[in-house]
Amino acid sequence: MSKGEQTKTAILDDALQIASRVGFEGLTIGQLAEATGMSKSGLFAHFRSKEQLQLQTLEHARRWFIDTVMRPALDAPRGEARVRALFESWLKWEDVLDGGCVYVTAAVEYDDRPGLMREALARHQQDWLKSIATIAGTAIAEGDFRADTDPDQFAFEFHALTLGFHQFLRLLDDDLAVRRARSSFDRLVTCYHA
Numbered sequence: 001m002s003k004g005e006q007t008k009t010a011i012l013d014d015a016l017q018i019a020s021r022v023g024f025e026g027l028t029i030g031q032l033a034e035a036t037g038m039s040k041s042g043l044f045a046h047f048r049s050k051e052q053l054q055l056q057t058l059e060h061a062r063r064w065f066i067d068t069v070m071r072p073a074l075d076a077p078r079g080e081a082r083v084r085a086l087f088e089s090w091l092k093w094e095d096v097l098d099g100g101c102v103y104v105t106a107a108v109e110y111d112d113r114p115g116l117m118r119e120a121l122a123r124h125q126q127d128w129l130k131s132i133a134t135i136a137g138t139a140i141a142e143g144d145f146r147a148d149t150d151p152d153q154f155a156f157e158f159h160a161l162t163l164g165f166h167q168f169l170r171l172l173d174d175d176l177a178v179r180r181a182r183s184s185f186d187r188l189v190t191c192y193h194a
Contacts, residue, residue, distance in 0.1 A: 008046060010036070011032065011038070011046060012060040014032060014035045014036050015032050015057040016057055016061055017035075018032065019054075019102055019105065019106075020099030020102045021098050021099035023106070023108075024054045024057065024109055024117060027053060027054060028050060028053075029043045029044055029050065051117070054117055055117065058106065058117065058120055058121065061103070064096065065103075068093050069089040070086075070131065073089045073135065079138055079144040080189065082138060082139070083144075083189065084185075086132065086135055087158065090162050091178060094166060094169060099170075100166060101166055103124065103125065103128075107121065107125070128159070129155045129159060132151075132155035132158050133154065134151070136154040136155065136158075144193070145192040145193065145194055146192055146193070146194050154188075154192060158188065161181065161184055161188065162181075164181075165178075165180075
């Protein structure tokens with residue numbers, strides 16, 4: 001990685017942390033300049049607009065998500081073990097950023113707002129749901145889940161559980177959120193056992 005790429009990555013790391021705390025709409029070039037110690041004009045040269053800063057930060061979040069959630073899960077054996085590893089990796093993802101899951105934050109901001117950010121966010125979330133469904137499909141193929149399991153329904157339930165966990169952890173400060181999430185996930189997996 002060149003020095004310029006390293007600098008851009010470090011800037012986007014800071015931008016991602018800020019977005020996780022204040023949202024993408026709260027992320028500004030001025031705020032990022034303060035966090036990085038760079039000039040606004042220097043940052044403007046990297047991004048050219050607030051929207052480009054937001055879009056590039058969201059794409060950077062995708063790379064972090066792949067490294068934190070997807071890669072570790074894919075290292076687990078196919079089948080139920082991989083499904084469980086995916087869930088455990090997502091629980092860890094909630095702690096990677098200062099403000100928790102940046103996708104939950106972004107969904108609240110952009111679910112009813114047309115534009116490039118909403119489109120990019122929807123693509124990321126659709127890819128996530130497809131990944132969950134694909135991994136559930138391996139559990140079916142391995143004989144761990146029933147043959148009549150609907151992978152898309154499983155993905156819906158898995159995702160809904162992660163959103164509930166986020167609320168209990170971040171908004172409600174529930175000390176039992178992790179235990180509750182794991183217990184709920186065990187029940188979900190048990191529903192699909194072969």
